[in-house]
Amino acid sequence: PKTAYVRTKPHLNIGTMGHVDHGKTTLTAAITKVLSARGTGTFVPFDRIDRAPEEAQRGITINIAHVEYETDTRHYAHVDMPGHADYVKNMVTGAAQLDGAILVVSALDGIMPQTAEHVLLARQVGVDHIVVALNKADAGDDELTDLVELEVRELLTAHGYGGDTVPVVRVSGLKALEGDPRWTGAIEALLDAVDTYVPMPVRYVDAPFLMSVENVLTITGRGTVVTGAIERGAVKIGDRVEILGPGTETVVTGVETFGKPMESAEAGDNVALLLRGVARDAVRRGHVVAAPGSVVPSRRFTAQVYVLSGKEGGRTTPVSTGYRPQFYIRTADVVGDVDLGEAAVARPGETVTMTVELGRDVPLEAGLGFAIREGGRTVGAGTVTTVG
Numbered sequence: 001p002k003t004a005y006v007r008t009k010p011h012l013n014i015g016t017m018g019h020v021d022h023g024k025t026t027l028t029a030a031i032t033k034v035l036s037a038r039g040t041g042t043f044v045p046f047d048r049i050d051r052a053p054e055e056a057q058r059g060i061t062i063n064i065a066h067v068e069y070e071t072d073t074r075h076y077a078h079v080d081m082p083g084h085a086d087y088v089k090n091m092v093t094g095a096a097q098l099d100g101a102i103l104v105v106s107a108l109d110g111i112m113p114q115t116a117e118h119v120l121l122a123r124q125v126g127v128d129h130i131v132v133a134l135n136k137a138d139a140g141d142d143e144l145t146d147l148v149e150l151e152v153r154e155l156l157t158a159h160g161y162g163g164d165t166v167p168v169v170r171v172s173g174l175k176a177l178e179g180d181p182r183w184t185g186a187i188e189a190l191l192d193a194v195d196t197y198v199p200m201p202v203r204y205v206d207a208p209f210l211m212s213v214e215n216v217l218t219i220t221g222r223g224t225v226v227t228g229a230i231e232r233g234a235v236k237i238g239d240r241v242e243i244l245g246p247g248t249e250t251v252v253t254g255v256e257t258f259g260k261p262m263e264s265a266e267a268g269d270n271v272a273l274l275l276r277g278v279a280r281d282a283v284r285r286g287h288v289v290a291a292p293g294s295v296v297p298s299r300r301f302t303a304q305v306y307v308l309s310g311k312e313g314g315r316t317t318p319v320s321t322g323y324r325p326q327f328y329i330r331t332a333d334v335v336g337d338v339d340l341g342e343a344a345v346a347r348p349g350e351t352v353t354m355t356v357e358l359g360r361d362v363p364l365e366a367g368l369g370f371a372i373r374e375g376g377r378t379v380g381a382g383t384v385t386t387v388g
């Protein structure tokens, strides 16, 4: 029998962000190594974290590798995304649901385009706390690293992160992985910074249960499982839930986190839910599992939208009424018709009000964040202001 998950510490979701090759995956592996030595985690080697993209191709999981570990005071789920496109998609849609982030910057290279883009994305999706890992400090010289640190603090300040007070820790993921005590100590310092600087977010555990489905899998002999991060409320075995999309009701017959059965899961937890009598093709990514009757899906809303500039990877030309991009709302991906009202056009770099008519009903509410994408790139980020 599997060991049950025992909730002894508060749970937070964090992740590594930053430019490709700055060492996100190496650092993730190093963190698990250091904590496994402390006895509060399992070492996850580089290759096991980086194999996520293959799994995505086989349709087993989405393109995020989750690892879990504990510090003295907290339990963390940590996401490491393999490619830049995955960051944009998972961050802007909120699928990654980060309570805080570790920005990995190579001390040898300094700020690169994706460093800046991930900071911008983090700000837009409401990640309020960033801790910086100045990685590859084993290979850099101190003066250059000092300059990189200044540059990173300036970037963070420019995006409203209070760059003067953000913890910046010089690390070497690679040397820590090799067990070099100087650098395993640096990883400890980084984790301490995360523990103290990233506050415990408010969790709406008393609200009606809601989870947006990230992935669907079949467990032979057991049935259909949906995975995702619980947005609010709590769920346990025997609870009735509604699947919004098909609009069917079912009963939860199993709850797990990282392969461990749980008595009860709550807002902020990453879980797999086994659903009674639900066919594999009756539920898919983007559907919402919720307490029956607690949400009414709709397709019309107004929103405040920031249209990304060309420099931010967005469009170089304006959008106008009649524009029909894809809307990424929670884990859903839905086409929508844009109406810009009186203004009629929105230029890159502008914030505008728009009315949207989606191609299908989805659970919406004021305050919900979403992304607008077109041809595989993010062109806008918005917040729902009114529904209907």
Ligand code: GDP
Pocket: 018, 019, 020, 021, 022, 023, 024, 025, 026, 027, 135, 136, 137, 138, 139, 171, 172, 173, 174, 175
């Ligand atoms: P990612 O694309 O951000 O996930 O970067 P990876 O973790 O895949 O690392 C990219 C390259 O940088 C690899 O060749 C690593 O071995 C190397 N690397 C990562 N961390 C360090 C470090 O702390 N010091 C040095 N010298 N090299 C590193």
Ligand code: MG
Pocket: 024, 025, 026, 050, 081, 082
């Ligand atoms: Mg990587």
